[in-house]
Amino acid sequence: xxxxxxxxxxxxxxxxxxxxxxxxxxxxxxxxxxxxxxxxxxxxxxxxxxxxxxxxxxxxxxxxxxxxxxxxxxxxxxxxxxxxxxxxxxxxxxxxxxxxxxxxxxxxxxxxxxxxxxxxxxxxxxxxxxxxxxxxxxxxxxxxxxxxxxxxxxxxxxxxxxxxxxxxxxxxxxxxxxxxxxxxxxxxxxxxxxxxxxxxxxxxxxxxxxxxxxxxxxxxxxxxxxxxxxxxxxxxxxxxxxxxxxxxxxxxxxxxxxx
Amino acid sequence: xxxxxxxxxxxxxxxxxxxxxxxxxxxxxxxxxxxxxxxxxxxxxxxxxxxxxxxxxxxxxxxxxxxxxxxxxxxxxxxxxxxxxxxxxxxxxxxxxxxxxxxxxxxxxxxxxxxxxxxxxxxxxxxxxxxxxxxxxxxxxxxxxxxxxxxxxxxxxxxxxxxxxxxxxxxxxxxxxxxxxxxxxxxxxxxxxxxxxxxxxxxxxxxxxxxxxxxxxxxxxxxxxxxxxxxxxxxxxxxxxxxxxxxxxxxxxxxxxxxxxxxxxxxxx
Numbered sequence: 001x002x003x004x005x006x007x008x009x010x011x012x013x014x015x016x017x018x019x020x021x022x023x024x025x026x027x028x029x030x031x032x033x034x035x036x037x038x039x040x041x042x043x044x045x046x047x048x049x050x051x052x053x054x055x056x057x058x059x060x061x062x063x064x065x066x067x068x069x070x071x072x073x074x075x076x077x078x079x080x081x082x083x084x085x086x087x088x089x090x091x092x093x094x095x096x097x098x099x100x101x102x103x104x105x106x107x108x109x110x111x112x113x114x115x116x117x118x119x120x121x122x123x124x125x126x127x128x129x130x131x132x133x134x135x136x137x138x139x140x141x142x143x144x145x146x147x148x149x150x151x152x153x154x155x156x157x158x159x160x161x162x163x164x165x166x167x168x169x170x171x172x173x174x175x176x177x178x179x180x181x182x183x184x185x186x187x188x189x190x191x192x193x194x195x196x197x198x199x200x201x202x203x204x205x206x207x208x209x210x211x212x213x214x215x216x217x218x219x220x221x222x223x224x225x226x227x228x229x230x231x232x233x234x235x236x237x238x239x240x241x242x243x244x245x246x247x248x249x250x251x252x253x254x255x256x257x258x259x
Numbered sequence: 260x261x262x263x264x265x266x267x268x269x270x271x272x273x274x275x276x277x278x279x280x281x282x283x284x285x286x287x288x289x290x291x292x293x294x295x296x297x298x299x300x301x302x303x304x305x306x307x308x309x310x311x312x313x314x315x316x317x318x319x320x321x322x323x324x325x326x327x328x329x330x331x332x333x334x335x336x337x338x339x340x341x342x343x344x345x346x347x348x349x350x351x352x353x354x355x356x357x358x359x360x361x362x363x364x365x366x367x368x369x370x371x372x373x374x375x376x377x378x379x380x381x382x383x384x385x386x387x388x389x390x391x392x393x394x395x396x397x398x399x400x401x402x403x404x405x406x407x408x409x410x411x412x413x414x415x416x417x418x419x420x421x422x423x424x425x426x427x428x429x430x431x432x433x434x435x436x437x438x439x440x441x442x443x444x445x446x447x448x449x450x451x452x453x454x455x456x457x458x459x460x461x462x463x464x465x466x467x468x469x470x471x472x473x474x475x476x477x478x479x480x481x482x483x484x485x486x487x488x489x490x491x492x493x494x495x496x497x498x499x500x501x502x503x504x505x506x507x508x509x510x511x512x513x514x515x516x517x518x519x520x521x522x523x524x525x526x527x528x
Contacts, residue, residue: 184409188402192392202389202406205382206413209420216424237420248412252405255325 039123043131048138050108057104058142061097065147068093069154080157083223087215090151090222091174094144095204095211098178101139103199105132105186115257129183129253136186137179144171156222163221166229170217173238177210177245184249187256206245213237265464272461275454279447287447296360301447303353305455307372310350311414313343313459314379318411321404333400334498336407338466340386342459347380371422378417382410390496400498474500 051058072089073079081089109115118128148167152160160167181203189198217234220227283301317339324332354373359365368374389406393399481489492499 184405188389188405191398192389192402193394194388194392198385198389198392201385202382205378205385206409208378209413209417212420212424233423237423241416241420244412244416245409248409252325252408255401255405258401 037127037130039121039127040130040134043118043127044134044138047131047135051135051139057101058139061100061139061143062146064100065093065097065143066150066154068096069151073155078155081155082157083226084215084219086151086156086222087218089155090148091211091214091218093151094140094147094171094174095178095207097143097147098136098140098182099200099203101136101143102182102186102203103189103196105136105183106190110190119257125254125257126250128257129187129250132186133179133183133249136182137175140175140178144175158224160222163226163228166221166227167218169235170214170221170230170238173235173242174210174214176242177238178207180242180246180249181206181210184245184253184256187253210238210241213241265461265468268457268461268464272454272457275450275457279451279454282447282450287444288441296357299353299357299360301451303350303357304448305452306346306350306353307376308452309455309459310343310346310376311379311418313339313346314383314414315411317343318408318414321407321411324400324404325408330400330498330500333404334467334470334500335463336404337390337498338463338470340383340407342462342466344380344383344386345462346459347376347383351376351380371418371424375418375421378421379414382413386410387496391494394494396499403498470497470500 069089072081072093076085076089109118118125148160148171185199185203185206188202189195192198213234217230217238221230279301283298287298287301289295289297317336320332320336320339324330324336351373354370354376355365358367358370358373366373386403386406390399390403393402477489
């Protein structure tokens with residue numbers, strides 16, 4: 001956690017970007033309603049800027065995944081894994097790393113009054129959801145850019161190149177589900193007393209169907225001499241999961257910001 | 260007011276449960292493979308069905324709470340989830356016993372009903388801790404409703420995913436081409452399902468009536484004996500009910516607002 005060293009910087013950047021988003025919405029005149037996309041993009045930009053200036057979540061998640069691979073090496077007593085075991089190790093590690101990111105997703109808003117700024121601004125509240133889910137998605141992709149090569153190098157038996165496009169498709173669908181559910185759970189837990197406990201307790205069971213789909217889809221990809229593209233039905237399960245929870249989260253997110 | 264029809268419902272439930280037990284023991288034929296132990300089916304499957312339906316219903320009630328912002332929907336959603344959790348545990352236990360009798364293991368990962376039951380249980384077991392972690396009653400009700408809606412949609416989705424992931428050891432009782440159950444078994448099963456539904460409904464009504472009675476009693480004590488006679492409320496996962504039947508003096512403090520110090524705007528953060 002490098003962010004603890006520079007406590008003053010992120011809020012300033014966040015407040016500035018938040019005010020900028022409100023101003024942008026105001027500039028378009030009182031008659032026109034603010035679209036959902038522009039405020040969402042402004043909020044997303046704020047989050048990414050924050051993470052770039054004071055990297056906090058992504059380095060922690062990357063380190064966590066690499067450490068967990070080492071733990072699995074010793075825990076399983078194996079030098080290389082393949083097939084469903086490899087899929088399980090990779091995906092469970094990514095899931096747990098995502099929990100770290102979900103825990104921190106709204107911390108800046110909570111600590112520095114970002115929620116009030118969003119409520120004061122003339123924007124749709126679902127813009128916050130879209131922005132936060134997109135930010136988490138970007139974080140997850142960044143983590144996987146390091147985690148998947150590290151996994152292939154440290155633990156995977158055989159080469160990853162043949163099945164890489166299929167794996168990318170599975171991970172992309174999984175990441176969307178993680179981002180959507182993560183954004184809602186993070187908002188749900190941020191104002192409770194025991195945020196760090198609530199997030200994994202609620203998020204992990206909710207993510208079981210996504211893990212089932214991703215693990216079943218990825219297992220043949222990571223087997224030595226296995227398939228190069230996942231079976232359509234598991235991609236379908238993942239897609240259905242993303243769709244259902246995406247729509248649901250979009251519908252109920254409003255109520256988490258109402259104060 | 261909330262106890263209306265409770266006696267009739269209680270008698271009906273008792274009768275239905277008695278009839279069910281009698282039918283299961285004396286009328287339903289013994290299974291050719293599994294013998295008497297198969298009769299656990301008449302307990303396990305209706306409990307499972309009632310539990311899953313109840314979770315979805317709780318999601319709908321929570322949706323109504325968010326739409327109308329009336330606390331009684333939150334109370335109903337809370338109580339339905341509470342009773343469904345108890346049924347969920349019953350379903351897990353009967354399922355484990357059945358698995359032990361049929362397949363020789365207490366836990367069978369190839370049984371999709373049992374596995375999704377465990378996952379759903381793990382999810383809903385966080386409902387009360389989540390409520391408990393939120394002090395402001397308004398926010399507690401709202402966040403709990405959001406949780407109940409997400410989880411209610413999760414239940415069928417999870418069921419599909421788990422069923423697809425497991426091989427087909429589990430008896431697919433209703434899905435076979437020839438219609439599955441023979442007539443007598445089907446009759447007993449339907450009676451049992453009705454009895455379990457009645458039991459669930461009865462328990463929900465009892466708990467809601469109990470909550471209202473407790474809160475009315477509290478308000479009455481407060482009015483008659485003064486504020487000191489009533490112990491201050493601790494933090495609670497259960498929703499607080501403001502009894503509308505008890506008239507309050509205009510100068511008397513309302514019964515609910517003393518729930519937590521964080522009621523004041525901005526105090527929670």
